Amino acid sequence: MDHLFEQRSAIWDAFLTTLSLAGISGLLALVLGTVLAGMRVSPFLPLRVIATGYTEFLRNTPLTIVFFFYVFVTPSMGFSFSYKVAAVIALTCYTAAFVAEAVRSGINSVAPGQAEAARSLGMSFGQNLGLVVLPQAFRTAIPPLISVFIALVKNTSVAGAFSVLELFALSKRLTNAYSADVITILIGIALCYLVICIPLGRVAAALERKAVFGR
C-alpha cells in the first residue's frame, strides 16, 4: 500500500500516457473510420473494395500482431518509428476498422426516406452523405462508438508490452520492484482503468436507452 502511494506521481504519468494514447489514436481512428465507412457506401467499386477489405482484414487481426508488425518488422522493411508513434499508428489502424463498422451500422439505421428525400432534391452522393445521412448516423452510432473507445482504452495496454511506459508497463515494472505488494499494485492499476472505462460504459448505456425511446 505504501509503495502505491510512494509511486503516485509515476502512476499519474502512466495514467496520462494511457489517456493520451487513447485520445490521439481515438481521434485519428474516428476520422479514418468515418472515411472508410463513407467509402463503403459510395457508388464507386474500387473504394468499396478497399474499404471492405481493410475492415475485414484488420477486424480479424489480433492487435498484438499489428503492434509486432509496426514495432519489430517495419525496421527490416526500411521504415522505423519511435515506440510511441508506432503505438499510435497500430492502435489507429486497428481501431479505425471498428469505428468504420459502428458508423456503417449507424448509416444503415437512418430511415431510407431521408436519403431518398435528399436524392429527390437533387443532392449528390457527397451532399447526401455529408449533410443528411452522416449527421443522423452519428446519433445512433454514438453508443457503439463509445464501446469502441472503451475497447481502445483497454487496448492501449498492449502498447505497454512494446516499450511505451503506460499503466500496464508500469504495473509490470512496479510488481518487479516490490514483489511483496503484487496484489495491491495490480488492484491500484486496475482501478485506474476502471475509473476510465466504467463511467464511459454507463454513459453509453444511458445514451442507448435514450436513443431507443427517441425513436
Place this chain on the structure above:
Amino acid sequence: MSSGPVLYDVAGPEEKRRERLISWVLGVVVLLGAGALIWRLAANGVFDDRWRILIEAPPNFAGYEVQHIWMAVFRGLGSTLLAAVISLPLALLLAVALVSLRTSPFAVVRGAVAVAVEVFRALPVVLVMLFGVLVLPGASPLMAVVFGLVIYNGAVFAEILRAGIAALPKGQTEAAQSLGMGSFLTYRDIQLPQAVRMMLPSLIAQGVVLVKDSSLGYIVGYAELLRQVSRVTDALTNAAYLLPLLAVGAAVYISLNIALSRLAVWVQRRSARTRRTVVAAPLAPIVED
C-alpha cells in the same frame, strides 16, 4: 433497410457511363499507389532473398533445417490456438454460472455478480493475465493466459446472455411462472435456451475476439506464435526473417478468424430467416475486443 443502394440513385445510362469512368480512374489511381508502395518496398529490399527461408534454412547455420523453422511457426500457432480452445468452453461455463446466479433470491449475490461482470469487462485482458502470472500459485504461462481469457470473456459472454434474456418477451417468463416453475428452473429451461439461440451471432463474434486475444500470451511470456517467430529470427541472428515468418503465421491465424466471423454472419442470416417467435434483438450487438 432496403437492399439496394439508398444514398445514390440506381444509375441511368449516362450516369452509369460517368460512374464507370470515375471507377476506372479511381482503380488506376489505387493501382498506381499500390505500385509505388511495392516499388518503394522493393527498393528497401523487402522482396530480396529473405523469403527463401520458407524453402531452405540459411547455409551458414549448420544443422538448422527448414523443417525446424516451419515446426517452430506451427508449434507457436498451435499453442496460441490451444489457449483459445481451452478457454472458450470454460468462459461459456463461467458465463452460464454467472447468469444463473442472477436468479438468486439474495440481493447480495445478484449485486455481487453484477459488480463482478462490470469490473471484469472494464479491465484489459493483459492485466488479468499478468495477475494470473504473479498471483496464482504455480501458474504456468498457459494457465495465466487461460485465466485472463476466461475471466474477461466469461464476463462478456454473461453480459451477452443477460441482454438476450432481457430481450425475451415477458410472456415467456410469466408463462413459466404460471406453470409453477421457480426462477432458476425458468432460467435453465425457458430463458437460457432462447437467449443462446437469439444471441448466437454475438456469442460467435465474441468467440472470434477470444481467439484474437489468445495472441496476448506473447506479452506474459507464453510461447505462442509471435514468441516462436522472434525466437527463430534470434537464432538465425537476422531480423529480416521476421517478415516472411510472421506473414505465414499471421496468414493462417487471420484466415481462421475471418472464417469464424463469416460463420457468425451466416448464423445471423439463417436465424433471421427461420425465427419463428417475434423477438426484438437488442439494438447493438455487445461485442468487445
